[in-house]
Amino acid sequence: MTTTATGARTATTGTTPGPRGLDAERVSWSxxxxxxxxxxxxxxPAGAVSGLLGPNGSGKSTLLRVLAxxxxxxxxxxxVAFDDADLLGLGRRKRARVLALVEQEASTDLPLTVLDAVLLGRIPHRSLLAGDSDADRAVAHRALATVxxxxxxxxxxxxxxxxxxxRVHMARALAQxxxxxxxxxxxNHLDVAAQLDALRTLRALAEDGVTVLAALHDLNLAAQTCDHVVLLSEGRVVAAGDVRDVLVPDVLDPxxxxRTEVLTHPRTGRPVLSFELPG
Known part of the structure; x- marks a missing residue:
C-alpha cells in the first residue's frame, strides 16, 4: 500500500484500477x-468513511448541497467528479442513481407512512409511470431493518x-x-446508542464499497469512525488527510x-480529544 499526500491509502498491486472516489475542485458558492x-x-476516497469537519458557519452543509x-x-x-464521471453534468435522475444526500433538517408535512417515505428512494430506479414493485419494497424493508x-x-x-x-431519511438514502x-x-437528534449505530452503518457501507462523506459536528465521533477527514474554516479547506494527522492541536486550536489534548483510546488506538478554552 502507498499513502497519498492527503493520507488516503491506495493499492500498488494489480492491473485494474479501483474506483476513484469523490474529487471536487474549485468549488465556490456565494x-x-x-x-x-x-x-x-x-x-x-472510494470505499471509505470521510468526515467533513469545521465550526458552525464554515460551509459544510453548503458544500454537501453543491456536491450533490x-x-x-x-x-x-x-x-465535481465521482469515479471520473462528471456529477454536475449528469441529469438529476441519473445522478440520483449514483449518489444520495441525507440532509440535516429534511422534513415533510405530507401524510406519508415511513415505508412510503423510504420508497421515494426507489424512484430513480424505475420508469416514471411505474408503481412500487415487489423488488422495490424488499429493498425498502431491508433499508428500514438496517436503521x-x-x-x-x-x-x-x-x-x-x-x-x-x-433514521427514516437514512433509510430512504440506503434505498437508493x-x-x-x-x-x-x-x-443529529440521536441519542448515544443511536449515534453509534448510525456510524456503524456508515462503516458497513464503506466496507461494501460505498464512498461516504459525512459532515460531523462531534470531533470525537469523527476520530472514532472516519478514515479520512476534510477540515473547513470560513469556506476554505485548512487541512485534509488521515484523522491522526488532522485532529491534532496545531490544526484544531486555531x-x-x-486548546486540544489528544489521548489514545486504549482498545482501538484511535485519537480521543479533550478540549478547554484558552486563558
Whole structure:
C-alpha cells in the first residue's frame, strides 16, 4: 500500500484500477455578495468513511448541497467528479442513481407512512409511470431493518421524533442503493446508542464499497469512525488527510479557538480529544 499526500491509502498491486472516489475542485458558492465557499478542493476516497469537519458557519452543509447538485456552484470552473464521471453534468435522475444526500433538517408535512417515505428512494430506479414493485419494497424493508425502523413502517412520518425521522431519511438514502452517500450531521437528534449505530452503518457501507462523506459536528465521533477527514474554516479547506494527522492541536486550536489534548483510546488506538478554552 502507498499513502497519498492527503493520507488516503491506495493499492500498488494489480492491473485494474479501483474506483476513484469523490474529487471536487474549485468549488465556490456565494449568496447576497457573501462568499460561503471559496475555491474548495476536497476528496473522499472510494470505499471509505470521510468526515467533513469545521465550526458552525464554515460551509459544510453548503458544500454537501453543491456536491450533490442541489445548488449549482458560483464558479463555472468548478469540477465535481465521482469515479471520473462528471456529477454536475449528469441529469438529476441519473445522478440520483449514483449518489444520495441525507440532509440535516429534511422534513415533510405530507401524510406519508415511513415505508412510503423510504420508497421515494426507489424512484430513480424505475420508469416514471411505474408503481412500487415487489423488488422495490424488499429493498425498502431491508433499508428500514438496517436503521432499526422496521417496527415503524406503517407509522406516519409526521408522528415521529426528530431522531426517528433522521433514521427514516437514512433509510430512504440506503434505498437508493448509491455508490456515493453524502450526509449532513447524520447523528443529529440521536441519542448515544443511536449515534453509534448510525456510524456503524456508515462503516458497513464503506466496507461494501460505498464512498461516504459525512459532515460531523462531534470531533470525537469523527476520530472514532472516519478514515479520512476534510477540515473547513470560513469556506476554505485548512487541512485534509488521515484523522491522526488532522485532529491534532496545531490544526484544531486555531480553527476552533480551543486548546486540544489528544489521548489514545486504549482498545482501538484511535485519537480521543479533550478540549478547554484558552486563558
Amino acid at each position: 449568496v447576497g455578495g457573501r462568499l460561503i465557499l471559496d475555491g474548495v478542493d476536497a476528496t473522499a 447538485g442541489v445548488q449549482p456552484p458560483s464558479d463555472a470552473g468548478a469540477r 432499526g425502523m422496521t417496527a415503524f413502517a406503517e407509522r406516519e412520518v409526521t408522528t415521529l421524533s426528530g431522531g426517528e425521522r433522521q 442503493e448509491p455508490a456515493l452517500i453524502l450526509l449532513d450531521e447524520p447523528t 480553527v476552533y479557538g480551543v
